[in-house]
Every structure is written in C-alpha cells, then in structure tokens.
Amino acid sequence: MKFSAASVFLLVATPSSFAFVPSKASPKSPAFVSSPYFRSTGPLSSTTEDDIEVLKHSIANNFRESDAKLASAARQQKKADLKNNDPKLAQIAAVETRAAVSAYLSQYQGQSGAAIIYSKLVEHGVEVVNGFSGGAVLPLLDQFHELHPRHGGKKPIRWITNSNENSAGHIAEGYGKSQPFGGKHLPVGVCIATSGPGLTNLITPLQDAICDGVPLVALCGQAATNAPKDAFQSCPAVDLTRPCTKWAYQIKSAAELPMVLDYAFYVARNGRPGPVFVDLPKDLQNQILTPELMDSFVETNLNEPNYDTAFCRLSERRRADGSVMQAVHIGTEGKGLPFQIIKDAENKYQIDAIPVVEETADTRDDFHADHNPTHTIVKNAPNGETLKEMVFDEGSTMAKEVLNLIRQARKPVILAGQGCNDSPEDLKYFAEKLQIPVATTLHALGCFDERSPLALNMVGMHGHPTPNFMFQESDLVICVGSRFDDRITGRMGSYIPKAREAAEEGRGGIIHVDIRRTEHKKQLAPSYFVHTTGKRFLQTMNALLHKDTEFGRASITAPWLKHMAQLQKDFPVKIPHFKTESIRIVNEQGEETLVPRTRMSAQSVVAELNRQLLEAGQMDNAIFTTGVGVHQMIAAQLITWTQPRQMLSSGSLGTMGVSLGYCIGAKLANPGKICISVDGDGSFNMTFTELKTLKEEGIAVKLMIIDNDGQMMVEYWQRLFHNNRLLAVRNTANPDYCTLAKAFGIKSVYCDAEEDLEAAMKDFLFNDPEEPVLFHVRVERTPCLPLVAPGQPLDDMILEDVEVDVDGAAAPS
Helix, strand or coil: CCCCHHHHHHHHCCCCCCCCCCCCCCCCCCCCECCCCCCCCCCHHHCCHHHHHHHHHHHHHCCCHHHHHHCCHHHHHHHHHCCCCCHHHHHHHHHHHHHHHHHHHHCCCCCEHHHHHHHHHHHCCCCEEEECCCHHHHHHHHCCCCCCHHHCCCCCCEEEECCCHHHHHHHHHHHHHHCCCCCCCCCCEEEEECCCHHHHCCHHHHHHHHHHCCCEEEEEEECCCCCCCCCCCCCCHHHHHHHHCCEEEECCCHHHHHHHHHHHHHHHHCCCCCEEEEEEEHHHHHCECCHHHHHHHHHHHCCCCCCCCCCEEEEEEECCCCCEEEEEEEEECCEEEEEEEEECCCCCEEEEECCCCECCCCCCCHHHHHHCCCCEEEEECCCCCEEEEEECCCCCHHHHHHHHHHHHCCCEEEEECHHHCCCHHHHHHHHHHHCCCEEECHHHCCCCCCCCCCEEEECCCCCCHHHHHHHHHCCEEEEECCCCCHHHHECHHHCCHHHHHHHHHCCCEEEEEECCHHHCCCCCCCCEEEECCHHHHHHHHHHHHHHCCCCCCHHHHHHHHHHHHHHHHHCCCCCCCCCEEEEEEECCCCCEEEEEEECCCHHHHHHHHHHHHHHCCCHHHEEEEECCCHHHHHHHHHCCCCCCCCEECCCCCCCCCCHHHHHHHHHHHCCCCEEEEEEEHHHHHHHHHHHHHHHHHCCCCEEEEEECCECHHHHHHHHHHCCCCCCCCECCCCCCHHHHHHHCCCEEEEECCHHHHHHHHHHHHHCCCCCCEEEEEECCCCCCCCEECCCCECCCEECCCCCCCCCHHHCCC
16 A cells, blocks of 8 residues: 555644654764764655554654654564664665655645744744845735734834845844844844845845854845746846855745745854845735645655755665665755754744764764864874874863863963853853963953953954964963964964964964864864854863862963963053144133144044943943954054853944944844944945934934044055055045934034043933934044054064055055
C-alpha cells in the first residue's frame, strides 16, 4: 500500500505533546563527530505500509533530548531491525520530514501572503517597523492598520512612516544595534519599502549592516509575477541586494512564506548578525495559502534532493547517536543551513536549527559553522600550520594550555570586539582576575567600563595613543570577538611584532576568538583560534580561573600596568583651546560693551557633554550615535564609555548621514534611555528630513550638531596628502539649524562660545526630557588626533596639529 503526502499529514497533524525533533548532539559531545552525510535513495512512492508502521513508532516516540528516556522499546526494536545503512531508514525519515513540514505550513492555511508575513513578524517579537509606502507593498501595509479585522481591537505592531527608505533602513539599523539582550528574541530591526526606487534607496543601509554585523530584515514589494517585462517600478531586486546581504530571495509562492520568514530572521540574528532581504511580488502578497499550494510546495522542494532548487530541499544527515534524519536545508548549496520541524512550548510548529554534529574533510561546511559555532579550539605553529584541534570546554587540555600561556605572559593585552557586547561582566571578571588591560574597538566601546584602571579605551587609527603603543609592545594579544580590521591594526606586516616574536619562542603569541570559523587565519595566523562565542570563551576561562583559588596575577603584570599609567600620563588625547577675545556688542539699551568670547573646538564641546552626564550620574543611562567624520572619532575618544552597545556608529562602511536615523532607532528600542546624536553639519545635512518623523511620532531624542562648515576629516587629509588643495570639503551655505528645527516645531538651543557652553549644554541635556531638542554648536575647524597615517605601523601616530612628512601616495580612504 502506498501513501500520499496528504495521508501522512492526517497522521501527524493531531494535537499531542510530542515534537518532531531529531536527537541533538549533547553539549558535551564533540562538535565534529566524524560520520558521512547520506542522501535519500528512494522516492516517497516506494514507501510501503511496513514503513508507515515504523513511521508511526518514530513519530510517537521522537521526543526532545530531555525526554529521550521515554522512547519506546518498540521503536528501539525497529531501529535494531533496520540497520543504520538500510535505505528504508532514509525513506522513512523523508516521510517524517515531509509530514512535519505539511503540519507546519497548515498553521497558516487560509491566510494571504501579506497576512502570513505579519503573523511571522508577531511570532518573532517585532514591535516596531519603519518604512515608506508604495503601490507594490500595499497589501502588506494594510496588515498594520489598526482597523484591520485581524487585530480585533488589539494594538498592532507600531508602524512608523519615514521621510525616505534610506532613513527607514538606518532607523531599523539603530533599532537592531541597540535593542537590549535578554528578551525572548535576539535583537533585530525591520524595515519595509516598495519596489524599484524604494528598494534601491535601501542599498546603503543594507551594505552598512553587512559591514558592521547589524541584524536587519528588509521586506520590499515587487511588480506582480504576471506583470510585463520592465513593468513600472520593477527592478532586479535580488541581484542588487545579494552582494550586500547574508541572504536575498524572491518568493515564488505564498506557501514559501512561513519558512522564508523564519529563515530570514534566523540568519539575520545568528552567527555574525547581518541583513537579509525578501522580495515580495504584489500578487503573491494577495495569494491565499491553500492545501493545493502546500502540497505543491512539499512535492516540489522535498521529494528528491534537488540542489538546483533555490530555496529548500531534503538533506540527509546523521544525528550524534548515528541514526539517520532528513533535515530541511534552506538556502543555496554551500550557503544554506539545515533545520528540523519542532513543536514549541505553545504547541506550535516551528523550524529549529541543527547544530554542526558531523564533519569530515568532504563534508566541512563553513557557512553552517559560521552560524552554529563548533566550540572547538585549534592550535597553530608560528608558520600558520595547524597542529591539532579539539573541543573547547573546561575539561579540554588545550583550554588549560591557553590559560597557562596567559598566566606566563608579562605584557598581555585584551582586544575586546563587538563579540563581547553580550558579556561585560564576564569580561570584567576575566580582566580583573588576570590583571590584563583591555582595549576596545569602535563597536565594542562600553563593553568594558572605561572608569576601570584597566581600561585602555579605543585602539586604532584614531584610538588613544596608549593602547596603540602597548599593542606593539605586547607579548600576548587576546582578541575576543573582533576580526583584526585594518582600522585597528595599521600596517599588517608591522602589527604586534613582539607578540609574534613571543609566539616563536613559546612564551606568548595571539589568541583569537571568533564566532565565524572563516575568520581563522584570514588576516593573520593566531597561536590559538577558538571557534566559539566571546561569552562562552570568557565563561570557560573564568570557570577555570575560579577553580584556582591560589593563583595570583598582580605581581606578574604590575610593571606592565605601571608602564600603562605612565603612557596615559605622557600621551593624553589633547583638547584644542583658543584664546579669549573681547567682542564689542550692543545691548538692548543701544549701549556698546565689550564681552569676553572664547571660540570652541569639537573636542571641548564633547568633553563638556561627557562631564555633565558623568556628574549628573546619567552616563550609564545614555546611548550615543554619530555620523562619520571628526565628530565621530572625537566622541569615541572623549566620551567615557560605560555600557555595551552605547556607541552606535558606521564603522566599516563609514556612512555619513546615519546618526539621526540610528538615534531614532535607539530611542524606539530603548524608550527609557537618553539617546543623543553627536553629529557633524556635513552628515546631518544628508538626512535632516527625519526631523519630520521626530515631530510626527513624538520621539524625544537629543540632536547635537557640531557645525564647522565642512568635512574636516577629509579636509585634513587634503592638507596632508594633497598640498592643501581643498575641494568638496566646505559647506558655505549651511542652514540656520535653529530656524530649521523651528520649521518642524522642534525646540532648539544655540551656542558659539565657551562662556555659554555649560548653561546651553545643561538646557539641551536635561530641561526637556519628553520632547526632541536640537543643539546647534558652532566650532572651529580642528583635526581629530592622534592619527595613524595610512600604511604606517600602529604606533607611528601624528599626535599634534603640526606640519609632518607623509607618504603622498598613501592617502587614506
């Protein structure tokens, strides 16, 4: 007797307490168990009644790992009868998976494509969506209206209309960058746009997000599938977005949407986070999910393994116990992930990622490993040759080797990257227990409280001098959650020479911890590479340290820390000041008087901002955003960073105009925080139309415009590298920003002299907490120093604004 997919669906769709869950590898099991992948050897049509009897036992007893003891003796007997290499096991596993997928899809039967999308947004905990309207996305937009019947009087997801799609993308980035950890769902930002120019306006936010690891889901309308070629506002959206996203896909049927959206959110949030893009033809937003569509989806994608299918297929795998399973592999070959169907605590079917439990040389899958860390450690020789690899945990001999190497190092430093943002307390314990100074990257500012005596602050091109000097002198660099970007290394061939020398002698070297296995040896070959999360590495090291109650560290690193204190004293970040001048003014009575006026630098303004927030005890409650330019690096240098994800800025792409959008997103995700945009006039001019959004939505952010009538960072480069031939760096007709704010009905404050700065800053920060405020600050043009010139070692810095000799062919990008 043969069974159809529909027959099997009837078997599995009845309410029960079981879940369709293959046994996962035990957390203590090796993450790279050697066993081959298998592929299905028979079609569904060859499945017999005997097979279905086995299937019944399998379904009835396939519990989660925690309930494995409840598995029946009958199922175990069947497993014994059908050897693991029997093709029937693969066939039965395929039947199980197809039945589970049918049950999963049936939860959305009768909904339109647009309704399914909205349902998935709710399931994934989305509370705010930014975007802009357009004809191709109207069915989806309609789902957000408070009067839509689906809401039944309940409050819908908050929809915010922006002034353009570019800003919508940056606001979603700000939301994803700053949404707090610890909730039911990992952080993510969501934006929606129409087809054509709506999509192309999102390219910059998508590229910004892929460069900086920002979790973002972008949903865009598209011309209908039956529209003529080159229809109005159609464009090759997937081709345009594929290079700047982790995954880009155009749906082919409403039946794909449940799995497409689940996969999109998983990929955006997991591994190194990043953007995904889903293209939504208008007719498929209106298409109703029917049994026929579901059957077609299952038969098309989940019959025989089909590696030409762009979306999903069956993927035969082995569980940790050696038994056969059929996963649903979503994504293209070589760049996709395996999932299983489970029932959650609310008795709802969902997809669940399968960890890396089996690898050989032939089956190694780096894309999978980049999203599901193997928690392994690799030891390399100084020449980069891999010596050995094993599981990384408290019992690992190589974990103990790493700890012993750290213990013997005389001049260790920690480089804390974005991968430490979810583990500030673990990092603090690790650094303090071992008495190791900590430097941070731009995106990690605040993950280590800079009020600590061990804080080196930001390292790199515009970093503090002290960490730049100390990295070059260090005998051991512990890099946790950073990828050795060129902005923090300087000339790579001259980077950390003493640590490389110590590696050769076996007394130091480089320990690199990263969630992506593909970062191993990408920029340099570390002594040890740990493929895990920053949090897991720190917790494992701390557990080992906690057991060693007799270990003392202060005497070993005391000279190193004394050296650090002296460097900080000798090489502070300098704040330019100007002489006080006497200015003749006419008072209200028409009398002339002389008043003292002192011009300001961007550095002095940021320093005053920092002072007032610290003295008011509000620094821990503040989030800062910046555009790109001198104001960005000055803020990074002079604000005392105390909390992770406190600094939101465009790092790798260097996108001007993002600060206002990031700030709006941060406030939406953190309504109880003081959200402050530290922006330059050049950056602010690009996106100030979002003042409309602030007023319409009543979003109480603080906007500080540091106005020097130009792009000072690039102007300084033209001065250094192009004989002071200035072009395209002066803004000679900036608006009156206070008048601009007034035009939008927003309060403004103005200051152009040191004598007024304290009072104006206090008004800006504290007097109107429930409404947006714009602070226009006029400053002189001063460069941001120190600066590691392009092509130079990390410790070769320009420290003062004086004439210096540079390589004219090495102008920075």
